Amino acid sequence: MNETRVLTKTEAHAIIERVIGQLKHLKGGAMEETCPIGIISMENWEWPQGVGLFSLYLYYRKTNKQEVKQYLIDWFDRSIAEGLPSKNVNTMCPMLTLSFLAEETGREDYMTLCREWAEYAVMEMPRTVEGGIQHVVSGQLNEGELWDDTLYMTVLFVCRMGLLLEKESYLDESMYQFLLHLKYLTDRRTGLLFHGWTFNGNYHFAEALWARGNSWYTAGLVDYLEMIELPKPIKRLLLSALEQQTSKLAELQAADGMWHTLLDDPKSYTETSATAAFAYGILKAVRKGYLPEIYSEVGMKAYNAVVSKIDPDGVVHGVSYGTGMGRTLQEYRDIPICPMPYGQSMTLLMLVEGLEH
Template identity: 70%
Template sequence: MRADNGLKMDSEIRKVMEQLKHLQSPVEEVCPIGIVSMDNWEWPQGVGLFAIYLYYRKTKRPQLLKELTDWFDWQLEQGLPPKNVNTMCPMLTLVCLYEETKNERYLRVCREWAEYAMHEMPRTGENAIQHTVSGALNPGEIWDDTLYMTVLFLTKTGVLLGNDAYIQESIRQFLVHLKYLTDRRTGLLFHGWTFLENHHFAKALWARGNSWYTAGLVDYLEMVELPEGVKAVLLSALEKQAEALLLLQNSEGMWHTLLDDPSSYAETSATAAFAYGLLKAVRKGYLPIAYKEASVKAWRAVLSQIDDCGIVRGVSYGTGMGRTLQEYRDIPICPMPYGQSMVLLMLVEGLEHDLELEP
């Protein structure tokens, strides 16, 4: 990469990261724990923290490490919220920080939360993790978000502690979620499944939910050595999903919030996560090089959604399980931490491919 482009990329990454820390949203919060401010401990903040951690891992800048440890130290002093699928998300970065700093306090908290995920977190049929969140038990429901929000943390902790039971549980969760959420017609994932009513709710092929698998799987495979048979199944699901995504990408390079409905709005956070996951999958050899062109097209489309201040536009607010497809079309659009953070991940992956901000 040319030195001048490297400086431009670094400047863009810094702008996006700075806005992540100070986001304000015009949308009235409906979640029990606010999902916009980085002062809170919830899943959007967790995704943002992991993006910053990966940028730290790439650059080894001490200030980034300090910002992360300061955030967690402050949260631990304040006291953590009740454990559930979504509040588990920041723990992935905390276990990575333990690996980096060897802070025993971090390890104690990670052990406690991992044991809860393993033995106490509510389960559905086939022992799938029930998608319990702040303010809602969601009995009998599994959602495609869960793999990213909880299972990645359990995996990383299992590897770090040499706890094979955690790793085997992560395998089971990936496989059972694929079993019940895969749309066999397209290879995409439905947003959710209910074991109590035996259906896929609105049968929504929701973009951001699908992108959690695309982005999460490439990080999952980087964390853990899997049996070849299991790895083949997971990568097969990724390639089927990627085949469908190429057919549904719009002319600008974006994906719509309902992937198979071009009348629903194009959504930036999902497009960024798809770009990140597909680019990394190509680099790692998980997908053929033929997928790179569409990935780069998405990468450039997302760049056009970053304003001069570094705020990522075109991001949908937090999305619960919809009983109708119209509910997804009606989700408001506003700046969100996961929009900033998925773009951060995408930009950092772009460095690995020597992509330039200006073609």
Template identity: 65%
Template sequence: MSATLGDKSGVKEIIGKVIEGMKNLEVTIQEDTKDSIISMDVWDWSQGVGLFSLYLYYKETGEKDIFQYLTEWFDRKIEEGLPQKNVNTMCPLLTLSYLYEETKNPDYLRICEEWAAYAADEMPRTPEFGITHTAVDSPNEGELWDDTLYMTVLFMARMGVVLGRDRYVQESIRQFLVHLKYLTDTRTGLFYHGWTFQENHNFAGAFWGRGNAWYTAGLVDYLDMFEVPEGIRDFLTSSLERQVSKLAELQAPSGMWHTLLDDPTSYEETSATAGFAYGILKAVRKGYIGKQYLSCGLRAMQAVVERIDERGVVHGVSYGTRMGRTKQFYKEIPQCPMPYGQSMTLLMLVESLNHFERS
């Protein structure tokens, strides 16, 4: 399936299919988690990324059925009871914070306040006060992961704005800075998947595609949340442009990126490519990076669209990825449709509408 990049109506048709594909994802592999990260009927990070893209699409279009889907999803999960607090289970709260502003539902606010306070004051920390990437199956003591910025730090910043608590906003800034300090490769501008303070290294030294995309896609939305101080904003966007400059060098002839960005023997991976496309297209539009990267983002968009089937399901997405001790570990992660693959694709497609000539 493919779309013409100059045809808005064609892209809008694909958007509708991708949304339906997300809502109806089927578990097609043997998962290695207690609760599914494929099915949308679970409260976890994977689903949280999907929910946020649906909310942004609702804000773009005003489609009430999307809003209804979101409120019904949260109401059902709240009634069932929320999971244990950790970095990954924080992710759905970002969407809930926006839904609170729309609905003024006091239950939404109560939950967001409670979880934001936990993130700011109780969540385990590494040296230099970075958020430890605690997960349901491991405390990951002393470890920084690039995933944390998207899964928890965006929500923390958002609640600082909602509650008028500058302390939360400032803490979000510190988290971006400490993560960039330990995860940035100074030779390339790319980001390592993680850092361990206990062993003082970057694990496999892997430039994992989706991990890098969490920064590319997350930063452009983070900068929309509040008036980031000029010096901090310039630091974050210069880090973004350096990353994108290297990504442009590493983009495959197909328009995709590999799951290990600098290893062409690793498979081409769709969620990272979609996340990069979204971040690049929006960053160009907002003036965060140079216009010369627009063609890179559009090529990536076309490559992703070609991986969407007739039911709106996005293929070539790597399953949830723990921290790898070898680069081979990343090459062996299975591929299957995932909520974040649908989500990053949806964000990319909606953003792309801003880059077509007005019809």
């Protein structure tokens, strides 16, 4: 699909319903899981499920479909009854959606959990040199490490709770984490983000310009800016980083509209979840006036490329499995491909944004 057109609203809504249906019912078993907590099935509490829940919540907010809201409430009630995992950067991700449900439903049990987890994130979560949130994940401390994933998985929730609880210290922390991560992860040659940085040796691991990691910034920033009114100099800096990133993305976009899993390596496979997140972030940023209109074509080309990866049942194909910090670039090229919650959910966000264009 090379034409840069948006689906009609009827077409988009039909595909959205199929994508949501598959998101809700993804199960492990298609491949052997390597993460300590399963990240394929929506029955688990981890970052992929958190991304999926947030996309469903934004879709509910857009459409007011009560069955979507009820699915979210049922999911959290079931998960809370079963017992939550230990607190870390990735398991924080579902809390963002819970914070919205807590406010909307007035349920104190939801809000109590949100307060507890937010306080842990701000006051107790391990830090690196200079106070960066250490990318602690299930089964791995990652001492001294900053990862670009952290901004989406934890920092958005910290900001959200700062607003809900009127805690300026939480808002300040969210701003600081965005700035610090940009300081250490930005590749000054390209404006793209490296996957990670370690203070234990001061280097960027494999120097991977990993697509999905970059897309967490693109997609996360536009959602962050919808939450918070930033001081003008900080907003200006974050948006300038976004435009530098997007300018390079436009240069590296494949002919079919996709991006490669290693953005600057055309021999690495193209990857759908990152392409969907880039499309979402770029199209939304253009609509909100954060990026110049010239980037609309880049976003729409990616939009159509992702639509072509959705099969008739609503399964999004070409999505890479969870990706830890690679010590070599080959490790990124070798990550297996299978349907994942974040592939479904980033595609959902993109399709819903497409309704605005």
